[in-house]
Amino acid sequence: MKSIFTVVLAIFSLSMMAQVNDMTTSLYDSYSKYKEPSLDKRRIKHEDIQPLILKLKSNPAYTVQKVGESIKGKNISLISIGTGDINVFLWSQMHGDEPTATQAIFDIFNFLNSDDFTAEKKELLSKLTLHFMPMLNPDGAEVFTRRNALGIDINRDALMLQSPEGQILKRMRDSLDADFGFNLHDQSTYYNAERTPKPATISYLAPAYNYEKDINDVRGNAMKVIVFMNSIIQKYAPGQVGLYNDDFEPRAFGDNIQKWGTSAILIESGGYKNDVEKQEIRKLNFVSILSACYTIANGDYKNIPIEDYEKIPQNDRKLFDLKIERFTHNLLGKDYILDIGINHLEVQDKNYDTFYNVGSIVEKGDLSTFYGYETVDATGYRLIEGKVYPETVQTMKDLEAMDIYGLLKSGYTYVRLAQFSSKDKDVSVPINILDKDQKVPGFYVNIGNTPNFVLQKDGSVDYAVVNGFLIDLKTEESNFKNAIFYGK
Numbered sequence: 001m002k003s004i005f006t007v008v009l010a011i012f013s014l015s016m017m018a019q020v021n022d023m024t025t026s027l028y029d030s031y032s033k034y035k036e037p038s039l040d041k042r043r044i045k046h047e048d049i050q051p052l053i054l055k056l057k058s059n060p061a062y063t064v065q066k067v068g069e070s071i072k073g074k075n076i077s078l079i080s081i082g083t084g085d086i087n088v089f090l091w092s093q094m095h096g097d098e099p100t101a102t103q104a105i106f107d108i109f110n111f112l113n114s115d116d117f118t119a120e121k122k123e124l125l126s127k128l129t130l131h132f133m134p135m136l137n138p139d140g141a142e143v144f145t146r147r148n149a150l151g152i153d154i155n156r157d158a159l160m161l162q163s164p165e166g167q168i169l170k171r172m173r174d175s176l177d178a179d180f181g182f183n184l185h186d187q188s189t190y191y192n193a194e195r196t197p198k199p200a201t202i203s204y205l206a207p208a209y210n211y212e213k214d215i216n217d218v219r220g221n222a223m224k225v226i227v228f229m230n231s232i233i234q235k236y237a238p239g240q241v242g243l244y245n246d247d248f249e250p251r252a253f254g255d256n257i258q259k260w261g262t263s264a265i266l267i268e269s270g271g272y273k274n275d276v277e278k279q280e281i282r283k284l285n286f287v288s289i290l291s292a293c294y295t296i297a298n299g300d301y302k303n304i305p306i307e308d309y310e311k312i313p314q315n316d317r318k319l320f321d322l323k324i325e326r327f328t329h330n331l332l333g334k335d336y337i338l339d340i341g342i343n344h345l346e347v348q349d350k351n352y353d354t355f356y357n358v359g360s361i362v363e364k365g366d367l368s369t370f371y372g373y374e375t376v377d378a379t380g381y382r383l384i385e386g387k388v389y390p391e392t393v394q395t396m397k398d399l400e401a402m403d404i405y406g407l408l409k410s411g412y413t414y415v416r417l418a419q420f421s422s423k424d425k426d427v428s429v430p431i432n433i434l435d436k437d438q439k440v441p442g443f444y445v446n447i448g449n450t451p452n453f454v455l456q457k458d459g460s461v462d463y464a465v466v467n468g469f470l471i472d473l474k475t476e477e478s479n480f481k482n483a484i485f486y487g488k
């Protein structure tokens, strides 16, 4: 009798699952209608989201409350919608430089305010009450940095509660006593799904609440919802989901919130090829969070086997922006076969609105267990350090009129300019610029240095690497962003 009931339940839950799947497909396909256009770059600030929150305040469907202030006096708001008995609490950007979910939250508001999916939204908001707390660390966001104005990591302050931001999070957790809590972060773009070259575009974690990593109902429910979200995201970013490390961290909020009785779910937004501003990842956040809300609302997730959680691949950190494999490098008259890993670091402008890239060699040697967003098999190629073009070029305009790819093919990755007055260090043409009297710095291809070199085979230079960006000189294709001005 029991088994028949289980089968019936399983069929029922499968059909429910199919409905939610259709729903998420439509959400993914129609996403552009809901994307909040004013938040289109990662560097967003408190002032950018205030007008959007103000608009919600005048909408009777929402309750908007000021729940506290950051150290520097910026308002932190809690925005609630829905009439259901199940409370879901979502907070984002406790690390100031992790804005992807904040953007997705405002997309979700646009979705909720639209005239689409009315029946589904009615069901959702009758079962759930959603409480959003976007940008918990506005002082960090102001300067695009992880920590708050006190210089501490709010996510290590769950016990001491010295930061006002941490106090707000604790107070809201306790007063809402929510059934589910979504702890929304960004992770390094260099995480991959273990033993694959695929980036961990989204990572999930149901944090442990003790060192033993026990699973009670609170943590188990978080695991089940994660299995559901993973099944949805796999459709749009196959193989690009990882499980975040579940070692117990007694000082972290996620771990404690699990302990305090709210099923805590960590979502980390990682990397995605050619998505520097993480807008595709933001879309996946939108789909992931809403699909979680649907499965929580209809109770579907309860039938998901907990064992499926462990089947999601682990996160690993084995990616580079650019990996060059098996090139030949000569040192003191002898040849060596090496790999090299290069990342594009970001240097911010003084207002923390924009950035330029500086390439950096981060690893060298046998990198056969690592992967690249871009990879070159340089077997048979010789790595030759970039040279300085012997004639001084007068102006930027003169340089732009020159055949820059021709210079690269001749092994030059630096040009001296007589007149260059940029206040910035970034250069828009794919060759580095030196002041006219400047001594050539040591550019040895080694860890910590900026990679500027060419790859040559049978007398032909087929690739240049300028400030860490690969340029295919046969096709002239590259994702080059900027070279560097080495001067005052």
Ligand SMILES: [Zn+2]
Binding pocket: 095, 098, 185, 186
């Ligand atoms: Zn974080």
